Amino acid sequence: MAEDRPSRPADATRLIHPKGKGDAVCRTVGPVIQRGSTVLMPRAADLYDHSQVTYGRQGLSAQGALVEALCELEGARGGELYPSGLSAVTAAMLAVLKAGDEVLVVDTIYAPTRRFCDRMLARYGVKVGYYPPRASAEDILALGGPNLKLIVLESPGSLTFETQDAPAIARAAKARGVLTLMDNTWGAGLLFKPLAHGIDLSVQALTKYVCGTSDVFMGAALASDPKLVRALADGVMHLGWAVAPDEAYQAMRGLRTLPVRLARHGDSALAIAHWLTQQPEVLEVLHPGLPESPDHAVWARDYAGACGLFSFILKPVPEAAVNAFLDRLTLFGLGFSWGGFESLAISSGDQLQQRQYPPKFAGPLIRLHIGLEDVDDLKADLRNGLDVFDRHDR
Template sequence: MATSPSDPFKGSSTRLIRAGVAEGQSQKLRTVGPVLQRASTVILESAASLYDETNPTYGMNTLSVHDALRAGLRELEHANHVALFSSGLAACAGAIMAVVQAGDEVLAADCVYGPTRRFCDGLMKRFGVATHYFPATATAEEIDALIGDRTRLIVLESPGSITFEMQDIPAICAVAKRRGVLTMVDNTWAAGLLFRPLDHGADLCVHALTKYVCGHSDVFLGSVATNDSALAARLNSLVRDTGISISPDDAFQAVRGLRTMAVRLERHGTSGIELARWLAHRPETARVLHPALESYSGHALWKRDFTGACGLFGLVLQPAPEAAVHAFLNRLELFGLGFSWGGYESLAIHCDPQIKRTAAPWRAEGPLIRLHVGLEDPADLIADLTAGLAAFSAAA
């Protein structure tokens, strides 16, 4: 469609609109990354193909970069089907919405991501779906006893992303399967790579790609993976019916992030363990909540099922007033004070104000800090924490 001297159209606006289109679509060059098309409208071959549903007729989630991302995530999650969502939270909400209907009940671990809990207790409740919470370390047998006639879905997150409790995912999934109940795991901590819930019997695996897949704290994306084609059809219709649309540029960033995630994650993991071990011996520390530490209560489950750790863990400080916590956080220079995690930079937050428990109270010796260990040099991070802990002690 490129204009040429022989193009019959003479109007300068028309010629500007047509110039270069054919060149842009010829894709003669092979590139390392996927082709990045930006499009809402797809130009169809013929009048008959306008309503031919066997091929994409609209650019929403159907461009080549979306296909490239889904292919990468199928590989990552060991999944046959992946649905894309515009954030990790949208993926959590989407997975739940795709499978429940009014009158159903959801059982959820008390430690699930706070906004997922807010979605269940707010919007889902308004739509006639009740959520009941069980203690974050409940056994499969204890969860079995809570399953009722209306239970449709069990929502798990192991380790919990604020408080790091571990659940026995394979055992809980086995019980759920026997009772005809679906299971969904928010697997963001494992980044899809360090633990694969679908291999362990989960029906739906949710991943906030915002974290390690995108990896640079500049994109929101989420995914839900499944090996069940009926669930995949439900997810696809939810995405279609609600108009959830993934920007091709964001999808491109996620594809790019997937290529390097394994090496980044290894560095996050080893630095995180180094800092966790160092913190465990500090006098200001009451407890370190890191699944890879032998001393941690959930360590055996982590060792059995996971192949590594990411850079996110918890630090319970010795009892101290809030002013000491603020002194600690405000003294940090390399650890930014910010929510989210999975980017290349280190982050710290004070968690107590956001911990919500209804099944069993959260018990800790002192204030809870969550650290995300980035890709900086561990020695510099330790120096930063040393200064922060000195400020903590001075204010305690």
């Protein structure tokens, strides 16, 4: 029958192996989006060459371009991408911790990170402790036992915006052979550069300012020490995290405009923070960029600016009045997350009560994310919302 066989391969074969390879690539401004699980190796000898990318989960062109750009931004030697900011924090911790180790975590940590520490790390035999956000480096180290392996920072703190003296903590930890990891989502790799200040592992939720559009989840962890770069890579390989090329492309797109967006977020937020200090319904504004903030000196020394996220404390009012205020806002969406182009507001719910050292505020806390809208329009919206308290007082 062989002589009946057409010289051309059959349709089914030609659909999979067309003549043109389709790999001629023109140069575009953005990175090439390569979608692939299988990576075709040029020769059999390359199949087990572990210095090469042999499988798509390791990341292809778009993911590689993003990691390179983030390393450039933060002065890192290498790093990894993760499918969310939370997975970046948890995977970076898992990459360096083992059973029997102790980790000390800032008490103001993002609540889901705390949940991971309490419910998973502890279950795997890691001792977890918390320290107050304004604790000195010496006080933090004094809390740790002989197996202290890692100090976790998040600065400024979620919801309450205490700014840690990261360089001092990094120095003291290093002198004792303890690693440091910082969730630097607020600083976005631009306003604060953890690795340049001696922190070992710099983590951020790219979901926020890097992506900037509230529609992509991603995280990154970066390091300078080759051993830690290796540990992050091994961790990702063992846990099996992967980031889609289209999403890496989106994050790359956001990264290009990060400096201009962040400057606008920061200027608008500081203007609104100042304005809020003058509103009669407001007791206190929690923003390290305000000269009266107890964190101002550290922030002014270490940060190149502020982002759009801060909180304020209302004069004591019942919870129903807080909700009435939030419900009255029209430009501020009511939603978690931040870093996108839109303004958002939340109340603190029961988050502060979950802390080991809960802050004592005389009234309810509101967190704002200031988006890219016009500042005067945002002030008018807030003023209209604050007017609700007159009616509640009567």
